[in-house]
Amino acid sequence: xxxxxxxxxxxLAPWLNPATGGITSILLLITxxxxxxxxxxxxxxxxxxxxxxxxxxxxxxxxxxxxVFEAYESALTGSPKQFHEFRKKQFDRQVxxxxxxxxxxxxxxQFKIQMLNTxxxxxxxxxxxxxxxxxxxxxxxxxxxDKQFYQFLNKIQQELPGIxxxxxxxxxxxxxxxxxxLEQVSLGKRMSLFEGKIEFEWTHLDTNxxxxxxx
Amino acid sequence: MTIWxxxxxxxxxxxxxxxxxxxxxxxxxxAKSVFFFWERIKENHPKSYLTFLVKGQNLHAFCFSNDKIxxxxxxxxxxxxRPHIVKYLQRYPHYPLRVILQGGEADFRLVSLKNVRxxxxxxxxxxxxxxxxxxxxxxxxxxxxxxEDPYRYLLVGVRPSHSLKNLLSFLAKQSHPIANIQxxxxxxxxxxxxxxxxxxxxxxxxxxxxxxxxxxxxxxxLIVCQDEAVVLSRxxxxxxxxxxxxxxxxxxxxxxxxxxxxxxxxxxxxxxxxSGFPEFINLDSTIPTEILxxxxxxxxxxxxxxxxxxxxxxxxxxxxxxxxLSGQDTSFELPAIRSxxxxxxxxxxxxxxxxPLIILLFLFGGFFLVKGIKENxxxxxxxxxxxxxxxxxxxQKKLILAKLFQFYKNQSKPNLFPKLKSLATLISPQxxxxxxxxxxxxxxxxxxNLKMTLILxxxxxxxxxxxxxxxxSNIETYKQKVEKGMIKICPSAHIEWAPSxxxxxxxxxxxxx
Numbered sequence: 001x002x003x004x005x006x007x008x009x010x011x012l013a014p015w016l017n018p019a020t021g022g023i024t025s026i027l028l029l030i031t032x033x034x035x036x037x038x039x040x041x042x043x044x045x046x047x048x049x050x051x052x053x054x055x056x057x058x059x060x061x062x063x064x065x066x067x068v069f070e071a072y073e074s075a076l077t078g079s080p081k082q083f084h085e086f087r088k089k090q091f092d093r094q095v096x097x098x099x100x101x102x103x104x105x106x107x108x109x110q111f112k113i114q115m116l117n118t119x120x121x122x123x124x125x126x127x128x129x130x131x132x133x134x135x136x137x138x139x140x141x142x143x144x145x146d147k148q149f150y151q152f153l154n155k156i157q158q159e160l161p162g163i164x165x166x167x168x169x170x171x172x173x174x175x176x177x178x179x180x181x182l183e184q185v186s187l188g189k190r191m192s193l194f195e196g197k198i199e200f201e202w203t204h205l206d207t208n209x210x211x212x213x214x215x
Numbered sequence: 216m217t218i219w220x221x222x223x224x225x226x227x228x229x230x231x232x233x234x235x236x237x238x239x240x241x242x243x244x245x246a247k248s249v250f251f252f253w254e255r256i257k258e259n260h261p262k263s264y265l266t267f268l269v270k271g272q273n274l275h276a277f278c279f280s281n282d283k284i285x286x287x288x289x290x291x292x293x294x295x296x297r298p299h300i301v302k303y304l305q306r307y308p309h310y311p312l313r314v315i316l317q318g319g320e321a322d323f324r325l326v327s328l329k330n331v332r333x334x335x336x337x338x339x340x341x342x343x344x345x346x347x348x349x350x351x352x353x354x355x356x357x358x359x360x361x362x363e364d365p366y367r368y369l370l371v372g373v374r375p376s377h378s379l380k381n382l383l384s385f386l387a388k389q390s391h392p393i394a395n396i397q398x399x400x401x402x403x404x405x406x407x408x409x410x411x412x413x414x415x416x417x418x419x420x421x422x423x424x425x426x427x428x429x430x431x432x433x434x435x436x437l438i439v440c441q442d443e444a445v446v447l448s449r450x451x452x453x454x455x456x457x458x459x460x461x462x463x464x465x466x467x468x469x470x471x472x473x474x475x476x477x478x479x480x481x482x483x484x485x486x487x488x489x490s491g492f493p494e495f496i497n498l499d500s501t502i503p504t505e506i507l508x509x510x511x512x513x514x515x516x517x518x519x520x521x522x523x524x525x526x527x528x529x530x531x532x533x534x535x536x537x538x539x540l541s542g543q544d545t546s547f548e549l550p551a552i553r554s555x556x557x558x559x560x561x562x563x564x565x566x567x568x569x570x571p572l573i574i575l576l577f578l579f580g581g582f583f584l585v586k587g588i589k590e591n592x593x594x595x596x597x598x599x600x601x602x603x604x605x606x607x608x609x610x611q612k613k614l615i616l617a618k619l620f621q622f623y624k625n626q627s628k629p630n631l632f633p634k635l636k637s638l639a640t641l642i643s644p645q646x647x648x649x650x651x652x653x654x655x656x657x658x659x660x661x662x663x664n665l666k667m668t669l670i671l672x673x674x675x676x677x678x679x680x681x682x683x684x685x686x687x688s689n690i691e692t693y694k695q696k697v698e699k700g701m702i703k704i705c706p707s708a709h710i711e712w713a714p715s716x717x718x719x720x721x722x723x724x725x726x727x728x
Contacts, residue, residue, distance in 0.1 A: 055598060072617030127622065167654070
């Protein structure tokens with residue numbers, strides 16, 4: 001019985017049996033090697049594919065950059081007016097809120113705006129690469145003449161640094177023009193006939209803000 | 216149709232290792248199983264076995280107990296004699312069975328493939344097989360290397376008679392394990408040469424050797440060996456009129472003439488080994504000859520079971536080699552046999568699973584390898600392109616400016632005031648706006664909306680009516696004027712008028728681009 005048991009043990013493990021061990025071991029070894037080989041190849045293929053995909057993205061970005069650069073170069077020579085406008089708007093320079101406030105105060109005096117209430121909203125990041133931020137701005141105004149309101153609005157759109165996109169503006173006559181008001185104005189008193197509201201989005205370059213965000 | 220497969224166990228090459236020379240493939244594994252099965256039989260029944268000698272239409276059965284013949288009987292190959300065979304086998308229920316074929320059925324063909332390229336050898340051997348034997352023959356291919364020719368093959372073909380085929384099919388169905396099926400000339404030649412080497416250690420057996428055996432008092436058998444490989448076997452009857460020596464001498468000379476086509480050169484020395492004859496063969500020729508005499512008669516029944524012949528086993532596809540044993544009172548342990556069977560089933564199963572898996576892995580591996588190489592090439596190409604497109608540090612600074620410029624171009628909106636100014640000119644001087652609201656609505660068709668409350672100067676409009684002499688109301692005239700003017704300013708503009716609560720006032724809603 002012991003002999004039989006011993007044989008059984010050997011026979012149930014064919015890779016240990018000299019009769020079958022050779023072929024079984026070779027096959028199992030080949031299969032294992034093939035599996036390893038297969039997974040290595042697959043791993044290599046996946047890595048290569050990932051690298052290719054990254055390289056494709058990088059190349060596309062570079063090609064886009066080149067196109068942008070070429071467009072910029074051609075704008076410099078082909079349409080200098082547009083480039084001049086870009087320079088004039090100082091979009092490539094960093095502008096702070098204080099600069100904007102200073103300019104608005106200056107224009108308030110210039111256009112004899114009786115009351116100017118300025119509200120700046122929360123900044124939104126537009127482009128990480130270019131450090132561009134978008135700030136919603138709201139202005140409440142009281143003014144004597146509607147003409148002055150439009151001039152002020154035009155000034156904001158044309159001369160405020162950065163990109164100005166006016167979302168809405170309202171103007172309402174609050175008092176009719178009477179002889180009493182005319183008298184008051186002639187005496188040098190500041191009077192308001194119109195009440196207005198301007199809302200616009202101000203897109204500008206701000207590298208400091210981006211750095212602070214990153215920290 | 217019964218298909219026979221021949222199997223090889225090359226004792227000359229592998230006896231030391233006690234293993235078969237195996238190749239990938241299930242038949243090779245089966246070959247191995249035959250050998251090891253036989254080893255198991257020898258372990259369990261080293262001295263008790265049956266030998267069936269098939270000679271002509273007779274079946275000589277020998278029963279060995281303790282390695283000695285205890286019983287000897289002659290049966291018939293015919294189907295009518297089957298009950299006797301069954302009865303005989305039932306007497307020795309689990310004795311292993313060895314079948315020896317003795318007669319003129321075997322054909323030999325010695326082939327040298329020394330100068331053939333290795334990739335052509337298999338094809339050439341197949342062609343020779345097809346040329347020399349028929350499809351119904353049992354063909355055995357043996358590689359018998361000699362010092363001069365390492366690629367020497369012996370093809371042995373047995374043309375089985377119908378009754379022999381039936382007998383083996385019948386035996387396969389019995390409970391007795393069939394150890395092997397052997398050809399007598401090969402067994403006899405090997406055994407004789409073995410004895411000669413023991414008896415005459417100083418004699419050198421020539422390249423061509425003739426073994427002449429006395430089968431019984433009436434029959435002789437001539438076996439021709441080239442470098443100890445059987446190339447020819449002949450049988451004949453002894454003539455009572457002529458002396459044995461002269462008779463066999465003529466046969467040998469005739470055979471030598473025949474052997475010229477098999478590579479025998481004129482004048483080459485030969486060794487004649489004669490067994491069981493009372494007188495020496497006198498070869499009346501100039502050929503250098505050495506004659507060795509063995510007094511004993513070599514009979515099939517004299518060989519022990521431990522002898523495993525070169526032409527060892529023939530395998531039937533529909534033949535269950537491992538017998539199902541009946542009864543528990545046998546010394547031939549059933550679990551051992553079953554576990555032994557499992558030992559060959561498991562590797563077979565592994566082969567069946569592993570080989571397709573290896574093929575699949577190879578195919579998919581190859582596919583991914585090629586794809587990987589292509590991806591790598593693409594990556595290299597793209598890397599080159601990236602290098603060529605990469606901008607210098609100075610240009611990078613300009614690029615940022617260019618991107619800002621691009622962004623500015625895309626995001627900045629056109630000046631509102633030219634259109635608003637035109638609109639103001641159109642509305643005035645007949646009306647003044649007391650309230651207005653401008654909005655960037657940004658719909659797919661229209662971008663801006665302007666809503667105004669206008670107070671009309673009726674005096675001015677009446678004067679205009681007088682001038683134009685048209686009988687229409689003042690407000691309607693004004694509306695028509697504004698709408699016409701608006702078409703010039705913005706053709707796609709959408710205008711809506713609404714009444715106002717105040718006198719001489721209207722609400723104007725304009726959507727435009």
